[in-house]
Amino acid sequence: DVVMTQSPLSLPVTLGQPASISCRSSQGLVFSDGNIYLNWFLQRPGQSPRRLIYMVSNRDSGVPDRFSGSGSGTDFTLRISRVEAEDVGVYYCMQGTHWPFSFGQGTKLEIK
Amino acid sequence: QVQLQESGPGLVKPSETLSLTCTVSGDSITRVYWAWIRQLPGKGLESIGYIYYTGIIMYNPSLMGRVTMSLDTSKNQFSLKLNSVTAADTAVYFCARMPRQLSHWGPGILVTVSS
Numbered sequence: 001d002v003v004m005t006q007s008p009l010s011l012p013v014t015l016g017q018p019a020s021i022s023c024r025s026s027q028g029l030v031f032s033d034g035n036i037y038l039n040w041f042l043q044r045p046g047q048s049p050r051r052l053i054y055m056v057s058n059r060d061s062g063v064p065d066r067f068s069g070s071g072s073g074t075d076f077t078l079r080i081s082r083v084e085a086e087d088v089g090v091y092y093c094m095q096g097t098h099w100p101f102s103f104g105q106g107t108k109l110e111i112k
Numbered sequence: 113q114v115q116l117q118e119s120g121p122g123l124v125k126p127s128e129t130l131s132l133t134c135t136v137s138g139d140s141i142t143r144v145y146w147a148w149i150r151q152l153p154g155k156g157l158e159s160i161g162y163i164y165y166t167g168i169i170m171y172n173p174s175l176m177g178r179v180t181m182s183l184d185t186s187k188n189q190f191s192l193k194l195n196s197v198t199a200a201d202t203a204v205y206f207c208a209r210m211p212r213q214l215s216h217w218g219p220g221i222l223v224t225v226s227s
Binding site: 092 | 156157173206214215217
C-alpha cells in the first residue's frame with residue numbers, strides 16, 4: 001500500500017501568517033491517464049472532510065485563493081498564504097492513484 | 113447540489129453484520145463512482161471500497177473478504193455490508209462521491225461495535 005506521510009503533525013500559526021504542510025508518498029502518483037490524484041482536505045471538528053484541492057493544484061469552488069497546492073513526483077505541499085480563524089482544523093492529503101487509496105495522518109492547524 | 117446521507121444502525125453486536133446505506137441527491141448514481149471510507153477513533157481515514165453501476169467494485173484487501181457493496185439505481189442509493197465485526201470496526205463511516213478525488217462526502221455515521 002502507498003504510505004502518505006505528512007509533516008508537521010501539529011501546526012500552530014499566528015493569524016495572518018503563512019502556513020505550509022508537506023505530504024510525501026511512498027510511490028509516485030501518476031495514474032495511467034497521466035493525472036496525479038493527490039487531494040487535500042480540511043476536517044473541522046464534528047464535520048466530514050471537505051476537499052480543498054484536487055489533482056495537486058486545482059482549488060475547489062468556494063475555496064479561498066489563499067489556499068494553494070503544488071508538487072510532483074512524491075512530494076506535495078499545501079500552502080495557506082495568510083491564515084484566518086476559519087482555517088483551524090485537521091488537514092489531510094490523500095492519494096487516489098493506487099488502490100487502496102490512502103490518507104496522510106493529518107496535520108492539526110491551530111491559532112497561536 | 114450533490115448531497116449524500118448515510119443511514120443505518122449506530123450499534124452492532126460483535127460477530128454480526130454492519131449494514132449502511134448512502135442516499136444520494138443532486139446526482140445520478142449511474143453517472144460516477146461511489147465510495148465508502150471510515151475514520152477509526154484516534155486513527156486516520158481508511159478506504160473501504162468503491163462501486164460503479166456497471167458492476168465494477170473494489171474492496172480494500174485489509175478487510176479480508178468481509179465487505180460487500182451494492183447499489184440500487186431505483187432508489188439512487190448504494191450500500192455497505194461488513195460482516196463478522198469486532199470492536200476494531202468501531203468508526204465513523206462516510207460515503208463519498210468519486211473515489212479518486214472524493215469530491216463530496218456525507219456527514220458520516222458513528223457505528224459502535226459492542227455487546
